[in-house]
Amino acid sequence: MIQILTGIQNTSAALDAERTRLDVISQNIANAHTTHDVDGKPYQRRVVVFETALQNAMAGDRSTLPAIQVAKIAVDKRPPLKVPDPGNPEADAQGMVAVPNINIHEEMADLISASRTFEANLAVVKNARSMALATLAIGRH
Amino acid sequence: MIEGLFNQPNYLAAKKTLDAVALRQDAINNNLANVETPGYKRVDLAPSFERELEKAAASNDSGQISTLSPSLAVDTTATAASKDGNTVHLEQELMRMNQNALTHNLETQLVGNMLARMRLAITGK
Amino acid sequence: MSPLTAIPAYSAHLLPQVERLPAQDIAELPSTLPAAQPADSNSFSSLLGKLVSDVNAQQQAAGQNVNALQSGQNVPLHQAVISMEEANVSFQLMVEVRNRLLESYQEIMRMQI
Numbered sequence: 001m002i003q004i005l006t007g008i009q010n011t012s013a014a015l016d017a018e019r020t021r022l023d024v025i026s027q028n029i030a031n032a033h034t035t036h037d038v039d040g041k042p043y044q045r046r047v048v049v050f051e052t053a054l055q056n057a058m059a060g061d062r063s064t065l066p067a068i069q070v071a072k073i074a075v076d077k078r079p080p081l082k083v084p085d086p087g088n089p090e091a092d093a094q095g096m097v098a099v100p101n102i103n104i105h106e107e108m109a110d111l112i113s114a115s116r117t118f119e120a121n122l123a124v125v126k127n128a129r130s131m132a133l134a135t136l137a138i139g140r141h
Numbered sequence: 142m143i144e145g146l147f148n149q150p151n152y153l154a155a156k157k158t159l160d161a162v163a164l165r166q167d168a169i170n171n172n173l174a175n176v177e178t179p180g181y182k183r184v185d186l187a188p189s190f191e192r193e194l195e196k197a198a199a200s201n202d203s204g205q206i207s208t209l210s211p212s213l214a215v216d217t218t219a220t221a222a223s224k225d226g227n228t229v230h231l232e233q234e235l236m237r238m239n240q241n242a243l244t245h246n247l248e249t250q251l252v253g254n255m256l257a258r259m260r261l262a263i264t265g266k
Numbered sequence: 267m268s269p270l271t272a273i274p275a276y277s278a279h280l281l282p283q284v285e286r287l288p289a290q291d292i293a294e295l296p297s298t299l300p301a302a303q304p305a306d307s308n309s310f311s312s313l314l315g316k317l318v319s320d321v322n323a324q325q326q327a328a329g330q331n332v333n334a335l336q337s338g339q340n341v342p343l344h345q346a347v348i349s350m351e352e353a354n355v356s357f358q359l360m361v362e363v364r365n366r367l368l369e370s371y372q373e374i375m376r377m378q379i
Contacts (some may be wrong), residue, residue, distance in 0.1 A: 007167035014174035065171040068178045135344045138253045139351040143320040229339050
């Protein structure tokens with residue numbers, strides 16, 4: 001099928017990757033106080049790991065530049081924090097509760113960075129479209 | 142007869158610059174797509190090509206201009222933007238994208254005007 | 267002197283014929299116009315023939331570019347658009363040349379002998 005906007009295949013890969021990252025960050029923020037996850041233990045922070053995927057070179061492709069993709073959604077291995085909260089039903093013998101090791105400021109900084117990258121790639125698509133329209137207007141008299 | 146019509150040096154230079162601008166846009170798009178990729182090095186037009194284009198345009202030689210071939214290369218002057226060695230600075234790259242978009246606009250208008258002038262010379266309209 | 271004598275092709279090829287006209291039947295006139303002069307590679311008709319084949323080649327190249335674009339190959343958009351426009355301009359050139367020739371021919375035909 002016809003490809004008017006060439007050169008933005010990697011952009012859609014980047015948008016996918018950042019979207020996944022945003023989802024994972026919101027999940028972390030939502031579960032910042034989940035002391036009882038499905039496995040009974042406090043929620044473990046999830047981290048997105050990016051890797052390079054060499055784009056499959058199409059016939060006549062002008063570039064084989066790398067695309068980004070999500071390698072895996074890894075579990076942050078850092079142990080849960082112990083917080084004193086004797087009134088909590090989850091409290092142990094010393095009155096300490098294990099809460100997820102999620103720093104809200106860290107998550108917000110990640111969120112902002114992921115949003116910026118996402119917006120930048122949206123701007124790329126918008127720009128590619130306006131450049132293509134300008135090109136099509138070359139012959140117009 | 143036709144070759145003479147489209148072989149003017151400034152027309153050829155405008156077309157070649159348009160080729161370069163389109164290729165550069167590809168590079169910038171890829172740089173922005175990989176701004177979070179660990180270890181990615183930004184790419185841009187090969188600096189040798191830019192110098193050749195300037196020289197050929199100044200020389201006003203159609204043959205020299207038409208043999209130019211734009212290409213991309215890893216930007217060796219880029220500095221690391223993050224701990225993992227990624228050399229794409231987001232703001233700088235967005236600036237470059239804006240700049241390139243305007244250059245593209247200029248070149249398409251130039252080429253369009255030259256074609257319109259040819260048409261005017263031929264048909265009087 | 268007719269303003270047509272400013273055109274070199276006219277002076278070289280047609281004017282001698284025109285000057286001989288009074289001795290010839292008007293109905294024979296079209297057949298005395300030079301149809302083809304293959305020996306002279308710079309003659310007007312061979313120039314015309316070259317023009318037509320150049321324009322045709324350019325149209326075909328533009329068509330190929332557009333076909334490649336439509337079939338999904340990675341052709342830069344500006345290349346396809348510019349080659350289409352160039353083909354259009356060449357075609358217009360050819361049409362104008364044809365119109366001018368036709369006008370000159372009709373001008374000659376209208377001449378009182």
